[in-house]
Amino acid sequence: MGVQTQTLSKGEQTRERIMDIAQDAVLHKGFASTSIDEIISEAGITKSGFFYHFRDKNDLAKALLQRYTDEEWKVFDQLFKQADELSEDPLHSFLIFLKLFADLMGDLPNGHPGCLIASYVYQDFLFSREVRDMTTEGHRIWRRRFRDRLDQIAARYLARVEVNLDDMADMLSAVADGAIILSKSLHDPSLLPRQILQYRAYVRLVFLGN
Amino acid sequence: MGVQTQTLSKGEQTRERIMDIAQDAVLHKGFASTSIDEIISEAGITKSGFFYHFRDKNDLAKALLQRYTDEEWKVFDQLFKQADELSEDPLHSFLIFLKLFADLMGDLPNGHPGCLIASYVYQDFLFSREVRDMTTEGHRIWRRRFRDRLDQIAARYLARVEVNLDDMADMLSAVADGAIILSKSLHDPSLLPRQILQYRAYVRLVFLGN
DNA sequence: TACGGTACTGTACCGATGGTACAGTTTTTG
């Protein structure tokens, strides 16, 4: 996903390679049918090597999810920062952010590979309580972040219709998660960015009326 | 799920029971980790009994998906019919439909159990080409049906902003699929109906401006 | 250059699972 800035030790490199392979497989087959044998064969290591890095499969699941969410926050931080540099106004900054977000999703060469969190939610019984709580917390954080922006907007702009800002914040997560599914199912990578722009149009209509 | 109107033969009853148990498990653990042993033990039959009804596991997957989509069309047919009886105007009929849809989703006692199609999309490599094509086709049909309504609306109402009606149609599927995930993850059954109403607010704003 | 940790490999094993094959038996239905 991202560009490595710091050099990784050999062990860390292998760990990352295992996780890259595993994540790709999990997003296509689900966690349960992603076999350890398959991962190690693709990574060119032995089973002992795998269990050197991860206590068990649930430990791998947890590490994958942690890395995924960390990466997501970084991306959103970056996009919000970029948007804030382009406009001081909270509404316009948010609209710019949404445009940047849509562009980023549209630039993915093979379309979005799938949201790991969503994948986990559809297999929640496979994971430990700890991992399940991580998906919940992930969605809560998204809500809080988007809600924070919407609060700033609502302080300056009068909404054209009565809206619950938590719902409006959640809607971005929902549209994105749902659009990823549709994008994959319909084999249309451009569907995801277009849906983000639909949400953008909604926000615009609510606060600007056009 | 639905009320049985016609009597089922004993074999059909068993088949339905197997599928009920399987669907529940699939939505919580994914298809791969839904074991046949677990299904038959809960259904009170033997493994041979299972394979009397289904050629193999993929055959079960296909039957589950077929039944699920058939049921969905019936529900939407019913809701559209109800809405059409309450208003002749395409926009108001659609808005009523969305309200009825939201209410129905809000009335599910334990929240929405999960969308089987979405679950399949996140495990597409597990299934035969035929089954994967069924998820694609399912989403295409939804698009066509909603798009059809939006076309009728656009013929009478001037949209306040430029919108692509296919995107707008897809957005309902996306919001619903995404909201189901959020609902499950945040353990909040009311999130799904609220998100449907968000979409409703968007449609209203686009065509009515309020 | 010796040392100690890091990062593995190799081998052997276990219980559970998905799936296949097929013969035999009970139950339902026309």
Place this chain on the structure above:
DNA sequence: CAAAAACTGTACCATCGGTACAGTACCGTA
């Protein structure tokens, strides 16, 4: 009551997650 439908019983196989543990190659540091 006979045929078809709806199963049961048994045996078997490869794969999978996981455990246990001994051995080894490499790598930075004192």
